[in-house]
Amino acid sequence: MLKAAKNITQLFALLSTITLIGCGGSSAETETKPDKIDPQQPVSDWGLVWSDEFDGDAINAQNWTHEVNCAGGGNQEKQCYTDSADNSFVQDGMLNLVALPAEDGAALPYTSARMITRYKTDFKYGRVEMRAKVPSGQGSWPAFWMMPTDEEYGEWPRSGEIDIFESVNLGAARDDGTAENHIYGTIHYGKSWPDNSSSGKAYSLADGVSPADDFHTYAIEWQEGEIRWYMDGYLYATQRQSKVRYNSKDEAVGLAHRGWFTEYFDQVSGELKTHWDTAPFDKDFYLILNFAVGGSWPESVNETGIDASAFHAENKYVVDYVRVYQCQSNPETGKGCETVRPGYDKAEDGLVEGKAPVPLPPSDGVAKNLAIFGGTLDANWTAWDCCGGTTPAIISDADKGDVVQFNINDNNGTVLGFSTRSGHFPAGFTGDSAPFDASPLVDLNGTLSFEMKVVTPPTSATTWLLKAEAGDGGPNTGDVALNTSVEGLDPVVGQWQTYTFSLATLQEKGLDLSAIDVVMVFPAWQTGEGAEYLITNMKIEGDVGASPELVVFTDNENPSWPMWDCCGGSTPTVELDDEAHGNVAEFSIGANPTVMGFISRIDNTETPAPFDASAILSNGVIQFDMKVTSMPGDAAWMFKVESDNNASFAELPLTDSVEGVAPAIDQWQTYTFNLSDLADAGLDVSAIDVLMVFPAWGAGEGAIYRLDNVKIHDPTDAPGINVLFADDAATGWSIWDCCGGSTPTLENDDTDHGMTAEFVIGAQPTVMGILADDDVFVDASAILASGVVQFELKVITAPNDASSTWLFKIESDGATTFAELALNTSIEGLDPVVGEWQTYTFSLQTLFDAGLDISFIDVVMVFPAWGTGEGAVYRLDNVMIY
Numbered sequence: 111m112l113k114a115a116k117n118i119t120q121l122f123a124l125l126s127t128i129t130l131i132g133c134g135g136s137s138a139e140t141e142t143k144p145d146k147i148d149p150q151q152p153v154s155d156w157g158l159v160w161s162d163e164f165d166g167d168a169i170n171a172q173n174w175t176h177e178v179n180c181a182g183g184g185n186q187e188k189q190c191y192t193d194s195a196d197n198s199f200v201q202d203g204m205l206n207l208v209a210l211p212a213e214d215g216a217a218l219p220y221t222s223a224r225m226i227t228r229y230k231t232d233f234k235y236g237r238v239e240m241r242a243k244v245p246s247g248q249g250s251w252p253a254f255w256m257m258p259t260d261e262e263y264g265e266w267p268r269s270g271e272i273d274i275f276e277s278v279n280l281g282a283a284r285d286d287g288t289a290e291n292h293i294y295g296t297i298h299y300g301k302s303w304p305d306n307s308s309s310g311k312a313y314s315l316a317d318g319v320s321p322a323d324d325f326h327t328y329a330i331e332w333q334e335g336e337i338r339w340y341m342d343g344y345l346y347a348t349q350r351q352s353k354v355r356y357n358s359k360d361e362a363v364g365l366a367h368r369g370w371f372t373e374y375f376d377q378v379s380g381e382l383k384t385h386w387d388t389a390p391f392d393k394d395f396y397l398i399l400n401f402a403v404g405g406s407w408p409e410s411v412n413e414t415g416i417d418a419s420a421f422h423a424e425n426k427y428v429v430d431y432v433r434v435y436q437c438q439s440n441p442e443t444g445k446g447c448e449t450v451r452p453g454y455d456k457a458e459d460g461l462v463e464g465k466a467p468v469p470l471p472p473s474d475g476v477a478k479n480l481a482i483f484g485g486t487l488d489a490n491w492t493a494w495d496c497c498g499g500t501t502p503a504i505i506s507d508a509d510k511g512d513v514v515q516f517n518i519n520d521n522n523g524t525v526l527g528f529s530t531r532s533g534h535f536p537a538g539f540t541g542d543s544a545p546f547d548a549s550p551l552v553d554l555n556g557t558l559s560f561e562m563k564v565v566t567p568p569t570s571a572t573t574w575l576l577k578a579e580a581g582d583g584g585p586n587t588g589d590v591a592l593n594t595s596v597e598g599l600d601p602v603v604g605q606w607q608t609y610t611f612s613l614a615t616l617q618e619k620g621l622d623l624s625a626i627d628v629v630m631v632f633p634a635w636q637t638g639e640g641a642e643y644l645i646t647n648m649k650i651e652g653d654v655g656a657s658p659e660l661v662v663f664t665d666n667e668n669p670s671w672p673m674w675d676c677c678g679g680s681t682p683t684v685e686l687d688d689e690a691h692g693n694v695a696e697f698s699i700g701a702n703p704t705v706m707g708f709i710s711r712i713d714n715t716e717t718p719a720p721f722d723a724s725a726i727l728s729n730g731v732i733q734f735d736m737k738v739t740s741m742p743g744d745a746a747w748m749f750k751v752e753s754d755n756n757a758s759f760a761e762l763p764l765t766d767s768v769e770g771v772a773p774a775i776d777q778w779q780t781y782t783f784n785l786s787d788l789a790d791a792g793l794d795v796s797a798i799d800v801l802m803v804f805p806a807w808g809a810g811e812g813a814i815y816r817l818d819n820v821k822i823h824d825p826t827d828a829p830g831i832n833v834l835f836a837d838d839a840a841t842g843w844s845i846w847d848c849c850g851g852s853t854p855t856l857e858n859d860d861t862d863h864g865m866t867a868e869f870v871i872g873a874q875p876t877v878m879g880i881l882a883d884d885d886v887f888v889d890a891s892a893i894l895a896s897g898v899v900q901f902e903l904k905v906i907t908a909p910n911d912a913s914s915t916w917l918f919k920i921e922s923d924g925a926t927t928f929a930e931l932a933l934n935t936s937i938e939g940l941d942p943v944v945g946e947w948q949t950y951t952f953s954l955q956t957l958f959d960a961g962l963d964i965s966f967i968d969v970v971m972v973f974p975a976w977g978t979g980e981g982a983v984y985r986l987d988n989v990m991i992y
Contacts, residue, residue: 155447156237156435163431164205169198174225174399180217187251188404188416189220198223207401207427209250211418220421224400232259232394233434235444238274239329240399241430246280246322247420248413251402252427254328256395263374263390267306270372270390271298272337275328280320282412290412291320293328295339295347299370299390300465304537307465309370311339311347325430333437333444335388338454345454352386352466355789355861357724357796362386362469364727364861366790371466382532386466397434401427467542468858476658476725477550479651482528482629485512485844489856489865490544491530496630498524501536504853505644509606510561511844512853513646516631518568518638525577527630528648534628540857545580545625546650548613552623554652556613557596562631564601565642572637574601576611577630580622587619589634601643613650626650657730657827660721662708662801662820665693670719671708673697676802678704687816691735691778694818697803699742699810707802708820711755720754720799723785726824727795728864729836729988730785731768734820736803738773738813745809747773749783752800753793760791764803773815785822786862798822831992832888834880834970835901837865842886845869845986848971850876859985863902863947866987871909871979877919879971880989887923888967888991890954897954899991903933903972905942907983914978916942918952921969922962929960933972942984954991967991 162173176193189209191197198207209222233256244252253276258269273296282290296310315321321341329340339347353367365386372390375382402408404416439446453459482491486504493502493514500517507513516526529535532543548556558578574593579586593600596610617623629648633641662671666684673682673695685696697706710718723730732751750761765772768782781803785795801820805813826833834843838856845854845867857868869878882888890897899920908914919930934941937951950972958964970989974982 155438157438159236159434159436160231160233161431161433162205163203164200164429165203166200169200169205169225173227173230175228175230177224177226182218183224183400183402183405185402185405185407186409187402188218188249189222189402190216190218191224191400192221193223194221197221198225203430205399205429207252207399207429208423209245209401209403209421209425210423211421220403222401222403224398224402226257226396226398228257228259228396230396232396234392234394235332235334235441236437237329237331237435237447237449238397239327239433239435240275241325241327242275243325243426243428244277244280244321245401245420245425245427246282246320247417247425248279248282249404249408249416250280250420250425251276251278251405251408253398253400253402254432255398257398258390259394259396262393263372265302267298267300267308268302268372268374268390269393270395272330272332272391272395273297273310274330274339277321278408279412280322282417284412288318289320291315291318293321293341295330297337297349297370297391299372301373305539307371309349309462309464311460311462313339313341313346315341325428331444331447331449332391333448334392337391338448338450340449343449345449345451346460347462348454348460349462349464351388351391352464354386354469355794357794363724363794363796364789365466365468366792368466368468368860369464371464384467384469386469397432399427399429399432468860469542477554477652477654478725479551479654479841480546480548480649481838482648482650483514483645484647484649484839485846486853486855487514487528488530488541488838489858490541491528492535492539492541494527494529494534494628496525498522498526500526502526507563507644507646510644510646513563513644516641516643516645518633518641521570521636521639523636524638525630525632525635527577527628527632529628531627542858543627545627547624548626548650549623551650551652551654552613552617554654556650556652557610558613558616558629558650559608559610560631560648561606561608561646562601563606563644564603565644566640567601567603568633568638569640570637572633572641574631574633576609577628577632578616578621578626579628579630580625581627585620585622587616587621590616590619592631613652657726657824658721658723659823660723660798660821662822663695663817664819664821667695667708670715670717671710671801672715674707674709674714674800676705678702678706680704682706685816687737687818688778691818694737694816695820696814696816699805699813701811703808704810705750705802705804705807707750707800707804707817710799718799720797721822723795723798723822726822726827727785727789728862729826730795730822730824731782732785732788732801732822733780733782733825734801734803735778735780735818736764736773736815737778738775738815740812740814741773741775742805742810742813745805745813747803747805749781750800750802750804751783751788751793751798752802753795754797755799757797758792758794760788760793762788762791778818784862790861826988826990830893831990832890833988833990834888835867835986835989837987839867839880842883843880844883846879846881846969848877850874850878852876854878857985859904859987860947863985863987866904866985868906868983868985869973871974871982873980875977876979877971877973877976879919879969879973879986882968886968890964890967890991893992894954894958894964897992898937898951899954899957899970900949900951901970901972901989902947902949902987903942903984904947905944905982905984907981908942908944909974909979910981911974911978914974914982916972916974918950919969919971919973920952920957920962920967921971922964923966923968925969926966927961927963929957929962931956931960947987
């Protein structure tokens with residue numbers, strides 16, 4: 111909506127308007143359409159509400175204010191912005207912005223212009239469009255963008271930034287030798303600098319055409335929850351607000367779409383909170399036109415630096431017009447006037463994935479273990495010094511490998527340990543506050559334990575203590591002497607010692623086990639000066655059994671999940687089938703349209719038992735066997751699952767199952783659907799209460815079919831499956847960098863994968879993967895004939911060396927034997943594709959034939975060929991031998 115601001119006192123804020131500009135990503139192509147857009151009809155229902163056609167003989171001061179400063183735009187730019195007619199003027203119906211060399215002795219080597227509409231005209235929602243011919247040359251950085259008028263959500267970029275158009279270094283050489291011809295559309299948002307986020311897309315015209323060669327139109331269409339970018343009328347990028355998935359308890363459990371976000375302080379509680387809604391792009395924004403010279407972005411790419419010869423009176427940023435339209439269908443939301451094309455909202459085409467943090471599911475009450483540190487830190491925990499000013503470091507120990515090193519420099523008082531409180535996170539930390547619910551472990555012999563070695567004792571006598579806290583400083587244990595542990599030992603200098611405390615004991619001392627967020631080990635307050643000590647294997651664990659599982663039908667129906675005909679009036683029956691299946695559920699469809707399956711609701715059973723599959727979301731499946739004995743013509747067969755009395759559901763064809771096959775007459779076939787896929791399709795997995803298999807509605811007459819072995823479970827939890835990594839490294843295994851000196855991390859990925867292992871390769875050649883502790887190994891001898899090693903891989907950033915070959919290597923018994931194969935020789939036969947999860951499977955027989963002793967497997971590695979991996983960033987998940 112248009113808003114003209116007249117309050118003259120607001121003009122003082124103009125003096126401090128300094129911000130940053132970001133860059134985009136991948137490119138796309140289309141044809142150039144340089145014709146002017148009719149100001150009345152860019153599309154059918156847009157109405158022009160503001161424009162500057164630059165038809166006069168001077169810049170309209172009622173529309174624009176010149177910024178005058180040498181602040182460098184917040185990006186180390188090399189120009190001073192002036193209001194001089196040398197740098198900005200109207201001529202022949204066009205606005206001209208010119209960057210010129212400054213006089214000798216000037217504060218910065220160039221002068222240029224930046225014009226803004228703040229406190230004169232601003233907008234919320236609409237179509238914002240410019241027709242312009244832009245400058246070229248190494249170091250040139252023209253932009254057309256928007257900033258929030260009142261910064262209601264806080265300092266940059268919490269209140270947002272919309273970059274409608276940017277280009278850098280047009281015409282300069284790219285790495286491949288071609289001339290730079292990309293433009294960029296970007297938004298900035300999220301946390302305060304330096305933890306800010308941005309996302310966007312690069313775009314280029316066909317046949318290497320440069321935007322600097324002619325006039326082009328650049329526009330956005332901005333509506334509630336969505337922004338779209340256009341060049342010459344072609345929609346090349348779309349960004350949206352994040353869409354949070356909630357369970358039946360109205361708890362955030364993930365993202366259905368990862369878009370933008372922001373964080374700001376709650377006006378009631380004062381707490382800094384993350385928001386996944388329309389904010390910050392739901393307030394008034396003003397327009398900015400500027401021509402920057404150099405800066406951190408343009409000077410670091412293409413030919414690098416600044417080409418002084420590019421900045422002269424003829425290399426101008428020439429603007430024909432700037433126009434703003436309002437959607438007449440719904441001015442309040444901007445919706446109803448979308449100029450779109452097929453595919454614009456698909457990730458593989460124009461939809462840009464944002465950088466919103468994925469909300470972590472709340473505790474589900476299911477007992478699970480936590481490894482805070484075991485060679486690597488949990489992704490949501492950090493090593494922390496409360497008050498001493500040191501930064502705990504991860505170093506290598508001859509006995510234990512990577513460990514955390516703590517130091518105390520004086521006796522002013524501090525405590526040290528591990529924390530998952532956001533207020534304790536260092537700058538740049540990418541994890542989330544994730545208090546741990548250990549309460550289900552109390553009855554499972556739960557313990558908190560760690561290993562510690564004192565390298566240098568404090569200079570004065572002290573008592574070594576443990577303290578655990580919960581609830582952001584709430585109920586805690588108080589100070590607990592280490593010598594009251596199960597082992598009952600005091601630390602001995604130079605010796606590794608294990609300390610174990612039962613959770614029941616810590617609970618008796620006052621700890622709230624449901625929200626543990628800090629664990630500290632330290633010498634008594636103000637007695638620790640000079641201490642250096644190492645800690646590893648900090649964990650909270652118990653005798654956790656198998657993952658939750660629901661058996662709906664195997665040989666007979668589950669009383670809490672009876673067989674069910676929704677609408678056809680029939681009664682499904684239990685029938686005897688072949689020897690392999692025994693009793694099965696049989697369904698018959700008559701003339702009345704219906705759906706059929708199993709139900710667990712109060713109207714259908716006296717003991718309804720909806721199933722909460724939250725704990726197995728990452729790896730869990732819904733699986734069943736099916737045989738059609740009478741086929742209903744060509745009807746499509748469907749699978750539908752509902753939750754919480756149909757508050758949510760997912761419906762998919764059987765051909766979308768993992769197996770991807772349609773039913774065949776008189777053949778038993780297995781169908782598997784990943785819970786994560788069903789969640790992405792809209793299902794709340796926390797209260798599943800109906801499972802249905804049926805021919806498409808109204809097309810099922812005459813169908814007779816049978817179901818058996820209907821269950822919801824985690825197949826990776828089955829006997830005989832050795833899971834080396836799934837959400838975290840298995841007990842006795844760790845994520846590992848052989849030789850590069852890095853520390854692989856746990857990172858939260860998409861719904862399918864949850865926590866994954868991330869590896870980053872620098873200049874030092876290395877190999878990376880999953881490493882077993884001493885005396886830990888997998889003996890796969892019993893499954894040689896049919897067994898496999900399988901894992902999932904996503905390459906985030908490819909190696910700098912484009913010719914690098916991705917390899918899989920597996921070793922046995924301390925590298926006594928091994929097998930090394932290219933990933934494209936896997937069963938799938940694929941090379942990695944940047945940004946895509948891919949599954950790789952190698953048969954044990956193949957590895958055995960390649961020389962591997964499969965009786966003592968202790969290392970699994972995935973990496974670019976030795977010496978060619980610099981720059982690679984990649985993730986692994988679901989690493990299994992079975």
